[in-house]
Amino acid sequence: MQNIVGIDIGGSHITMAQVDPEKREIINSTYVREHVDSFGPKETIFSAWISAIEKVSHNLDKDDLLIGIAMPGPFDYENGISLMQQGKFIDIYQVNIKEELAGRLSISSDQIYFINDAGAFLEGEVFGGCVQGFSKIFGVTLGTGLGTAFYNGETATDEDLWDSPFKNSICEDYLATRWFVNHYAELTGGKISGTKDLLDQSEDIQSRMFDDYADSFAEFIIKYVKNYDPEVLVIGGNIAKVYPYFKKRLNQHLEEHKINLPIKISAIFEDAAILGAAGYALKKSYR
CATH class of the missing domain: 3.30.420.40 (ATPase, nucleotide binding domain)
Incomplete structure (x- = not known):
């Protein structure tokens, strides 16, 4: 061996x-x-x-x-x-x-x-994770920063979309952990360090923030990921662990735009x- x-x-x-x-x-x-x-x-x-x-x-x-x-x-x-x-x-x-x-x-x-x-x-998820057997895969890591990669059937390449134009700033400002920190402060005047802390807050503020995040993530998929025509989207990073909280609204947006894109959550994370x-x-x- x-x-x-x-x-x-x-x-x-x-x-x-x-x-x-x-x-x-x-x-x-x-x-x-x-x-x-x-x-x-x-x-x-x-x-x-x-x-x-x-x-x-x-x-x-x-x-x-x-x-x-x-x-x-x-x-x-x-x-x-x-x-x-x-x-x-x-x-x-x-x-x-x-x-x-x-x-x-x-x-x-x-x-x-x-x-x-x-x-x-993304190579890890292809080699021993949740997307073995797929040949066109887009991978997104959502955490302190925003990582983006595309697997074309042979190799995974860094797509480096973190600083691409998005809304009135760049993608990472809306999809990384700092968005949760900043948005929570805007809405409540309080402080959280990330999504883990958000789960300790009221259901109302959780729903509002996860809905807003789903809106941004859907917009990102429509604007950038869709162009790669992937068979599947795999999500990793700490924010992927709270995917169930924004899954429904995200999928509603994708259905409205007739995007049939299966989403898988990392099997191996770190x-x-x-x-x-x-x-x-x-x-x-x-x-």
């Missing part, structure tokens, strides 16, 4: 696990999550990454190891070079991460593959990027 490690690199953590390519699932006993100071110097970042990778792969044959890494952009995914010029990871701008990791792990750079984090989420990065590495290694 091929030894594969899937890795999800975020702004404050690195999360990873070994993946069983036959069962298409994470081997839970190998799960590793470490804090990373992404604003720190290059050596601090790489030391944290290497420490975590060595923990997850210590019992694997390095000659037969594949590593798939889900990475935020901007990034040169083919060559493994960071293009992030501001904020997090600024000290590794233009560093060839693929070569750095390969050298520090004593493996070939050909054993390491990178994929965009939004694409990795693990989707790890599974997707591993599945992507496996797929690329065969080519």
Whole structure:
């Protein structure tokens, strides 16, 4: 069996696990999550990454190891070079991460593959999640930010719609967690941190907010997602967990616009990027 490690690199953590390519699932006993100071110097970042990778792969044959890494952009995914010029990871701008990791792990750079984090989420759902067997899939992650990806039957690509024009601003302002925070403050003068807090409020305010959110999400699907002509829409991220609260109104809007689009909720949520990065590495290694 091929030894594969899937890795999800975020702004404050690195999360990873070994993946069983036959069962298409994470081997839970190998799960590793470490804090990373992404604003720190290059050596601090790489030391944290290497420490975590060595923990997850210590019992694997390095000659037969594949590593798939889900990475935020901007990034040169083919060559493994960071293009992030501001904020997090600024000290590794233009560093060839693929070569750095390969050298520090004593493996070939050909054993390491990178994929965009939004694409990795959708690859994970295709590889071992809720949309196995579909060939045209649109994926949306609804959380702190807005992630969008499209799977064309071969590969999932980041569609980068988060800052596309929407109403009087951009898509992310209406579909990410901050919309719930801001809209709740507008309606009540109070504070919530997200959808979990909203569920503790009165039914009236919940209904009002989830209806407003459904209106925006439907408009987003009509304006952008419909153009891809997907067979299915898969939703992940924390907001997907409250889908039952806005499902009915969302589907009513889609029916009114004669959009017959099945919607599936992520089967693996936070693990989707790890599974997707591993599945992507496996797929690329065969080519």
